[in-house]
Amino acid sequence: MSETELLDATPPAESQLDEDDRLKPEFVDAVLEAVEAGDAEAAHLKVAPLHPADIADLVELTPAEQRPALVAAIGDLIDGDVLAEMNDWVRETLVDALTATQVADIASELDTDDAVAIIEDMEPEDQREVLRALDPDDRAAIEEALSYPEESAGRLMQRELIAVPEHWTVGGVLDYLRGHEELATDFWEIFVVDPAHKPVGTCALSWVLRSPRSVSVSDVMAREQTLIPVDMDQEEVALRFQKYALISAAVVDGSGRLVGMITVDDVVHIISQEAGEDILRLSGAGEGDINEPVLDSYKGRVRWLITNLVTALSAATIISLFGGTIEKLVALAALGPLVSGVGGNAGTQTMAVTVRALATNQLTQSNTLRAIRRELQVAVLNGLSVATLVGIGVALWFGHVALGGVIAVAMLVNIVIAGLAGVVVPLTLERFGADPAVSSSVFVTMTTDSMGFLAVLGLATLVGPALLA
Structure with missing residues (x-):
C-alpha cells in the first residue's frame, strides 16, 4: 500500500476517541497489530494525527513487553510534549532506555517545569550526565529548579515569562x-x-x-x-x-x-x-498506579495491612475478655461484627469529610469546635436512625426484645464514637504535623472496632440476667 493510500485509509484523530475522549480499543489493537506485523509505516501514520496526550495514553495502554517495539515504530512522535503528558512510571522506563544526549535534547524543547518533571526522577548519575549535555542556560535553570524541595512552587514554576x-x-x-x-x-x-x-x-x-x-x-x-x-x-x-x-x-x-x-x-x-x-x-494503597511495578505496590500496601493487623488485636483482646458472655448467648458473636462494621463506615465518612476540609483549608482553628459539634450532631442522628432499625430487626429475628435493645444502644454508642473519632483523629494528627490522610484510617478503624465490640459485649454483660431470661 502506498503512502497516499495509507493516508486515505487513516481516519482523523477525532474518530479514534470515544465519547469520553479515550482511545478506542479497536484503534489501539490496530496500531499494535501493525507493529507486530512489522509495518512501522502504517503504525506511524495511524498515530501521527493524535494529540501528544493521546499518544502518551497509547503508550500507557500498550503492554509493557510491547512498548519498545511501539516506540521504535512511531519513532520521532515520542517527543518532549508526549513525555510530559506520560504516566511517571511509564515515562521513567522510556527515559531509562534513552541516552543522556537524547534526554537533553528532549528537555531543551520543553518549558522548565516539564523538563524538571522528566529529569528529577532519574538516578543521580544519569541526572548529572543529562545536565552536562544541556546548554549552559538550560542547565542553570534546571539545576536551580532541582535545588528547591519536591512538590514546591520552585519545582513547578517555569522561567519562560514576559x-x-x-x-x-x-x-x-x-x-x-x-x-x-x-x-x-x-x-x-x-x-x-x-x-x-x-x-x-x-x-x-x-x-x-x-x-x-x-x-x-x-x-x-x-x-x-x-x-x-x-x-x-x-x-x-x-x-x-x-x-x-x-x-x-x-x-x-x-x-x-x-x-x-x-x-x-x-x-x-x-x-x-x-x-x-x-x-x-x-x-493505604501506596501510590495506587496500575503501571507501578508489582513489588513496589506490594511494599506500599503490605505495611498498612500489617499495621491494621496489629491494631485489630485490640478488638480481639476485648472479645477474649468477654468469652463467658458469648458462651451464654452465641448470637452476640454474630452481632458484634455488625455493630463494629457499621461504626467503621460511619467513622470513615466523617474522616473523609474532615481530611478534605483540612486539605482545602475549610477547617481551621477558628471553626474547629463548630465542626466537631456538627459531626457529633450528624452522628447522633445517624446513630438513632440505624440503631432503631437494627434494634427492631434483631428483636424480631431472634425473638428477644432485650437483645434488640442491647444491640440498638451499642450501635448508637459506636456510631457517635465513630463520628467523634473521624473528626478528632485527623485534627490531632494535623496539629502535631502528621499527614492526616496517611494515618487517620488506622486509628479510626482501631477505635470503631474496639469500641463496637466493647459496647456490645459490655452492655450484654451488664444486663446479663435479662438477656438470658
Missing part, C-alpha cells in the same frame, strides 16, 4: 514582543517589575492589545496580584489559584524578586494529583 518595566508604554511593550523571537510564546499576562526585578503589577494581554500605544504600562496594569513564594507547597499553590481564580501567578524568591511563573494548566494537574494521593493514602 517581564517589562513600569515606565514603558504600551507601544514599547508591543514592539518588544514582536521584535524578540526568543521570548516565551505561551503566556496570558505580562508581569511589570521595578528596577530590582520585583513584581509591582500585571497586565493582561487583552488590556495591552486594546490600549493606545502612548499609554504608560503603569496606567493599565493591575497592582493587586497574588505572589507565590518559591518554597510554597504545590497544594497551597493550587488552593490560591482556586480561591482567587488565577490564570497565572508570579513566583518570587526570598528577597521578593520575580523568578518564574505558574500557570493554571499545571495547577489543574496538581489538583487531580493531590486529590488522588489523599484518597489512596486514606486506603
Whole structure:
C-alpha cells in the first residue's frame, strides 16, 4: 500500500476517541497489530494525527513487553510534549532506555517545569550526565529548579515569562514582543517589575492589545496580584489559584524578586494529583498506579495491612475478655461484627469529610469546635436512625426484645464514637504535623472496632440476667 493510500485509509484523530475522549480499543489493537506485523509505516501514520496526550495514553495502554517495539515504530512522535503528558512510571522506563544526549535534547524543547518533571526522577548519575549535555542556560535553570524541595512552587514554576518595566508604554511593550523571537510564546499576562526585578503589577494581554500605544504600562496594569513564594507547597499553590481564580501567578524568591511563573494548566494537574494521593493514602494503597511495578505496590500496601493487623488485636483482646458472655448467648458473636462494621463506615465518612476540609483549608482553628459539634450532631442522628432499625430487626429475628435493645444502644454508642473519632483523629494528627490522610484510617478503624465490640459485649454483660431470661 502506498503512502497516499495509507493516508486515505487513516481516519482523523477525532474518530479514534470515544465519547469520553479515550482511545478506542479497536484503534489501539490496530496500531499494535501493525507493529507486530512489522509495518512501522502504517503504525506511524495511524498515530501521527493524535494529540501528544493521546499518544502518551497509547503508550500507557500498550503492554509493557510491547512498548519498545511501539516506540521504535512511531519513532520521532515520542517527543518532549508526549513525555510530559506520560504516566511517571511509564515515562521513567522510556527515559531509562534513552541516552543522556537524547534526554537533553528532549528537555531543551520543553518549558522548565516539564523538563524538571522528566529529569528529577532519574538516578543521580544519569541526572548529572543529562545536565552536562544541556546548554549552559538550560542547565542553570534546571539545576536551580532541582535545588528547591519536591512538590514546591520552585519545582513547578517555569522561567519562560514576559517581564517589562513600569515606565514603558504600551507601544514599547508591543514592539518588544514582536521584535524578540526568543521570548516565551505561551503566556496570558505580562508581569511589570521595578528596577530590582520585583513584581509591582500585571497586565493582561487583552488590556495591552486594546490600549493606545502612548499609554504608560503603569496606567493599565493591575497592582493587586497574588505572589507565590518559591518554597510554597504545590497544594497551597493550587488552593490560591482556586480561591482567587488565577490564570497565572508570579513566583518570587526570598528577597521578593520575580523568578518564574505558574500557570493554571499545571495547577489543574496538581489538583487531580493531590486529590488522588489523599484518597489512596486514606486506603493505604501506596501510590495506587496500575503501571507501578508489582513489588513496589506490594511494599506500599503490605505495611498498612500489617499495621491494621496489629491494631485489630485490640478488638480481639476485648472479645477474649468477654468469652463467658458469648458462651451464654452465641448470637452476640454474630452481632458484634455488625455493630463494629457499621461504626467503621460511619467513622470513615466523617474522616473523609474532615481530611478534605483540612486539605482545602475549610477547617481551621477558628471553626474547629463548630465542626466537631456538627459531626457529633450528624452522628447522633445517624446513630438513632440505624440503631432503631437494627434494634427492631434483631428483636424480631431472634425473638428477644432485650437483645434488640442491647444491640440498638451499642450501635448508637459506636456510631457517635465513630463520628467523634473521624473528626478528632485527623485534627490531632494535623496539629502535631502528621499527614492526616496517611494515618487517620488506622486509628479510626482501631477505635470503631474496639469500641463496637466493647459496647456490645459490655452492655450484654451488664444486663446479663435479662438477656438470658
